[in-house]
Structures are given as C-alpha cells and as structure tokens.
Amino acid sequence: MAMFVHLTSAANAPRIRRSGIRAASHGQGGARGVYCFPVLPSYTLTHQWLRELARFGTRGGLVAVHVRLADAQPVLVGRYGDRARGAQATVPASEAVRRIAVLEDPRGWEVFVPRAVRPGEVHRVRAAPQVAGWRYLPDAHGVRPCTCFGCRVRGGYGARRLRERLPHPLDGPPPPARVLLARVAAAGEPGDPAALREALHWFGMRRRGPLAQLGHLAGHPDPGVREELVWAVSRWSTPGVTELLDALADDPHPDVREAVEAVRAE
Template sequence: MATFVHLTPAACAAGIRRSGIKARGERRGVYLFPVLASYALTHQWLRELARRPGSRGVVAVQVRLPDGEPVAVGRYGRSFDELTAAEAVRRIRELGDGALGWEVFLPRTIARGEVRQVRAVRQVAGWRYFPGAHGVTPCVCAGCVQPGAYGSRRLRERRPHPLDGPAPASRVLLARLERAEARADTAALRDTLQWYGLRRRGPVERLAPLAGHPDARVRQGLARAVARWSTPGADELLRELAGDAVTDVRQTVAEAVAYRRTEASAALLTALGRDPSPAVRDAAVEGLVACGTPAAEAVLALLADDPDATVRTTVALLTEE
C-alpha cells in the first residue's frame, strides 16, 4: 500500500472523517503527495496553500492507496505522467530535493475507509509562490499581487508597477497615439492601447483605422482594448477584427469578447466558433459556454465532435457538470 498526504482547510476535517475526500475541480480528483522521510518535503505545499483566501488553518489527511492504483504525477504547470501509486512514490522519492513543486493527482474520490489519519500541522514548512522564490524579485503586476493579500500594500509602495493607478486622461492618450503614429512607433502604439484597455469607454472612431495596421500585434492590442468598452461602435470594430486574415488576431478577438455581454458579441462568438482555424475555435469555447444562448449551445454541440482533439478536450472540460 502507498501512503500519501492531502492538505486541506481545517474546516473540512470533520466532513473528511465522516465521508472521505470528494473529487473536486475541473479534472474531478484529489491532489496528494507521498509521505517521505523528510517532513518538510512531504508538507512542502503548506505555506502556498495557507496564503490562499478562505478559512484559516490547514490539516494533513493521511491516506493509503493500493500500489496498483492509477494516478498522474508531475510538477505543477507541466504535463503529468500516468503511473501507478507505487511508481509515483518511487519516482518522487528518487528526486530528493528536486521534488519541490511536484504533486500526485488521483482522478477519483477517496473513500472514508482509505483515510488513515487527520492531523493538525504547523504552517512553517514549504515554499510560497513557487519553489525557490525566496530571494527572487517579485512581480507586482495586477495578476500576481492580489489586493488585500499579506504584504501586498507594502510591496506595491516599495516597487510600484508602471500600470498601477487609473489610466491617463483621454486627451493625454490621444496625444501619445498621435506621436506614436507620427514616428511609426509600434511599441508606443501597443503601450497606448494597453492604457486604453483600462478604460470603460474610448474614441472608437479615432482608433478604428488601427484595424488596418500592418503589425498584427497592434491589431491584437486594439481588440483587447475595445472589448472592454461600452462605447457605440465597439462591436462593429470587433467584428471587423474578427475577419482579420491573421489567425492570432482572430484568436485574440475570441478571447477578448468571451465575457462581453452584448447581442453582437454573442453573434460574433458564434461565428468564431465556426472559424477554419482550430486555435480560434478553441479560444471561442469559453465565451460560448458563458453565453448560454441557443445559438451558442448549437455551436458547442458541433465543437464537441470537432476534428481537432484540443477543441474537443476544451469543450469537455468547460461543459462538464
């Protein structure tokens, strides 16, 4: 029998003692780590899990699985290998300290009889953010630093991000746009469009000519910026970009309008779901699921049998009950 540990909020302890560990998440399963001789390595995920929002306190649930139980093992953010439970324990044990960031995924619920022990653990072991993060200059972008997280205010005060704060006034952005166009400065154009993306409204007519810009990255930046706007004409500009000859631009449009709540954007997603490129169809799936219209459901039914395996997998994951 192979022995693993599962770390979970202390509030879940009573339910686990009563009925086991339920499979959760998009993949429907439970994440584990082998019980090794090293306490710190076995409980390496403690600090990372403890910093997430929710109830305070973490408990370790010790479980035993048959040696031949099918599991997946790998480092988070990378592809996993399908192995048996015993092989997974052996592989991670052989890695030694190189097992930081590794995990085992069991694609099923853990029954009550497989739970051997539920115990409290001290949140002093492990890493935060990623293995080896200590001493690395932290990223302070909005995607990495969560407002209200421990130390986030001091971190932003010490290392302000260039995109912090409100976007510049419209007249300032228009002046930057004119200077960038006069110098044919593509980088400055993209930076200005990024600032426009932080606004809720903008000058659609002034930016519309950029839909014909020779650099596809500028057209992608235009799609990301306009998708956030409620300005009249934004949907028409997005429709024009959705017909771009470059696949990356159409894919960006599909990603950008995924949660835009207008009738025109719903129709646009329906059209992008039938795009010749598998990458565009795959990018449109999330928006189609969020739409929920009869037309979107019809396209999703077609994409469920798409010739491309990636598209079929995305549909299966996002429409799973």
C-alpha cells in the same frame, strides 16, 4: 497501501469525512482528480505545500487529510513544472512514493490521483501548522521577485508596494489614467496606432477604466488598435464593457473577432 497527504481548507473537512475528496482539480492533460504528496519521514517535506497553498486563500486555515491508496492505483508523479510539458509519469501509487522518497530534494514534486478519493480511503483529517513549506517556489527566499504580468499575484499581500519598488519595463505599474488619456489625445485623429496600442496596453492592467473616453477606438481604421482595445477592456468591471465587446464581436477583421472569442472563453 500507500499513504498520502492532501491539503485543503478546514471548511471542507466535514464533507471530506462524510463523502471523501471530490475530483475538483485539473491535472496533466486536463484530467480531473486530487493532488497529494507522500507521507515521508520528514514532516516539513511532507507538508511542504502548506505556505504556497495558503497564499491563494483558505476558509478556516488548512487541514491535512491523510489518504490510503492501493499500491496498484495509477497516479501521475513529477515536479510541478512537468505538468505543463506533459512530462509527469503515470505509475502505481507505491512507485510514486518510492520515486519521491529516494530524491535528494523532493521539494516541488506532486502526485495526482486521476479520480475522486472515496470516504473509505480517508484515513484521518487533522489540523496542520500554517508555517511549514516554501512560498512561490523552492529556494525563492533571497531571489529577486519578478513583477511581470504573468508572475505577479494580483491582490496579494504587498503586491502594489512590490510593483512600485521593482517596476517592470513592460508590465508596470501602469501610469495614472489621466496620463494615459493625455497620450491618447496627443496621438491625434484618428490617432497614431503605435501610441494608441501602447496606451491601451497599460489600460489593460487596470480593473476599471474610462470606457466613455476610449469607446470611440472601436471604430479606429487600424485593426491592431481595435484588437488591443478588446484585450484592454476585457477584465474591466466598468459598465458597458459587455456591449462594447458585443459590437467588436462582429468586427470585419478576423483578429479582432478572435480576440473577443478568446477573452469570453477565459
């Protein structure tokens, strides 16, 4: 039998003891299952994902769930980045343990069980220290953090100060709303498309925005401006966004209609 550790919120512990671990995570190829890591002689390596998972919020801290799987149980094994490339290998659970155990540096590796874990396979649930492991990625300490829109964690501790200290040339922090509205006004009527798209790009990084002052751009003759308007307002919590997207869903240009479909599918 192969032994693995699954890290989860302490609030899930009673349910896991009663009915096992649900197949709630998505793995390579869209499969649903459970992420875990082999129990190695090194306590730190076994629990290396603790600090990274804690960044995304927990209920009552994290607990370590020890799971026993049959040696022949098929699992996916590989580094975290291999998942997106479809490069994780399907191997028996015992082979996954062997592959990771012989690595000189197994940090960033993971095992994915493509099914739920049954109650009888849960060996024990115990508290886990919240200080073991790496954050962001192995060896991230001392590396200049990236503040691009794709890398940063919105609402993370110190995120705003970090963006102000290390502004990204394309991804902010964005200028104040009054400055952006002045640029929209200065673009003229109906407005220079390049200037309007740039202003809308910055507006798209805000959680709320001046919809009343920008709604008229839904009728701009340039479809690129209308498409950028869709992306800008899609994440706003401002009242009226749904109605604006409803109107743009019937736009005569296919790029605008496809943009509306894409933001509603997220």
